[in-house]
Amino acid sequence: MNKNIYGILIVLGFFVSISLQTKAQFLDDEFCGNKEVLNLYIRKKPWKGANSFLYNYLKEINYSNKIDSVRYRVPLKFWIYQSNDASIGIADSTLKRLMNELNYYQRQNKTGFRYYISAVERINKTKRLKLGYFLEAPWQTIIHKDKGCINVYLTKTIKKRVLGDKYIVRGTFNTLTNAVIIQYNTSSTGLSHEIGHYFGLLHPHRNYNKGKAKQESVSRTRTFKRLFKKGLICEKNGDGLADTPAEPKLSHLVDNDCNFIGNSLKDRWGDNYQSQTNNIMSYPTHYRCRKIFTEGQKAVMLYSASQNKFSSSWTTAIAQNNVYKFDRYEPDDSFESAGEIKANEIQSHTFHKLFKDENNNIFYDMEDWLYFTIENAKEKTVNISIITKDTLKTPLKIQILDENRNIIQNTKFKDKLMLHFNINTNNKSTYFILIENKNIPVNQAYSYQVSLRLK
Secondary structure, three states: OOHHHHHHHHHHHHHHHHHHHHHHHHOOOOOEOOOHHHHHHHHHOOOOOOOHHHHHHHHHOOOOOOOOOOOEEEEEEEEEEEOOOOOOOOOHHHHHHHHHHHHHHHHHHOOOEEEEEEEEEEEEOHHHHEEEOOOHHHHHHHHOOOOOOEEEEEEOEEEEEEOOEEEEOOEEEEOOOOEEEEEOOOOOOHHHHHHHHHOOOOOOOOOOOOOOOOOOOOOOOOEOOEOOEOOEHHHOOOOOOOOOOOOOOOOOOEOOOOOEOOOOOEOOOOOEOOOOOOEOOOOOOOHHHOOEOOHHHHHHHHHHHHHOOOHHHHEOOOHHHHHHOOOOOOOOOOOOOOEEOOOOOEEEEEEOEOOOOOOOOOOEOOEEEEEEEEOOOOEEEEEEEEEEOOOOOOOEEEEEEEOOOOEEEEEEEOOEEEEEEEEEOOOOEEEEEEEEOOOOOOOOOEEEEEEEEEO
């Protein structure tokens, strides 16, 4: 038998084996299909049964929840499955929304992480718009994969069949291939949730329907009474974190105002649940309720990142990594993903180096797109100011375009630019600003400020 075919059969057989072992684990997992049964690695984690490790680690790295200090800039590569003719897929604007939402929750929670797109690859195969959960999706994460980044796979539907029943999974993290797989219509916290798994976080409701040996107790002081188990139950069972309250699966236990309505439910020790509904790793009825990571969760992610084999490429502690510095408005390198700039607003942008691809080709962020809208007015004077913070050896190029991409203004500049022009319109109109830098030197990032005034 051909060695390649033999290897493929072994891998497929492995996934089938895992599928059969874990069927019962997935019956109620409507949102995230993360394989809880495969999270045995938590037993080896230094915070298992000793959460003090996490808080000591935060002290060691001088973490403060009052300062939004970026410690890791992590690249994502998106693999987008779309129809053969590309009529079904997602636009750059959708990727921008996903990235904006992802980084919004990082800033709000001061996690120390920022994410940016290193590459986007579109796969035109209609049959991949529906990925089978147990075999097809994992196999795709094996044959399509880049190094040095988090691989994120986007498809229309992730389907799961268990004991003859069909389920739809909005997203999942594959613990075997370290891949994030999500549907087009994932919630605003969906990507944050799955990347949380990538960096070691578990569901707070993990093993909520198990016995005392595995279920997390409501009490934060309850200890094991078993011969071979000692210590706090909340630091070993569930997600192993004491600062995430014990909770059942919240899928049908949260009202429209994000209040927990399962207070009458009890844990195995007879204590009533007093769960929160705002944790990003939870499953509340309404995903808009999810907003926070706890201090313990942030410590897990930061420690896991420090142990990642690509940590030295992501950490901001190494000066050479600053060539990957990106601004908060990314992605904005296409007409579709242009970011809005409003009147009297000042924005700071960067041109930066991107990660190498699998053939060691280096790519750069060479274009920034912005747009502004003029409300009903017969005439407006538009003033655009751009000031670079770094010395440029070659000029930048700027274009002003209308909604049909017709060029209104076209010029070049090095250090400063004050651009003035008039726009006549009787209707609400949108215009685009394209700033290009085609000559970024290796190992250097450029930054600039842009402002807009309308008179």
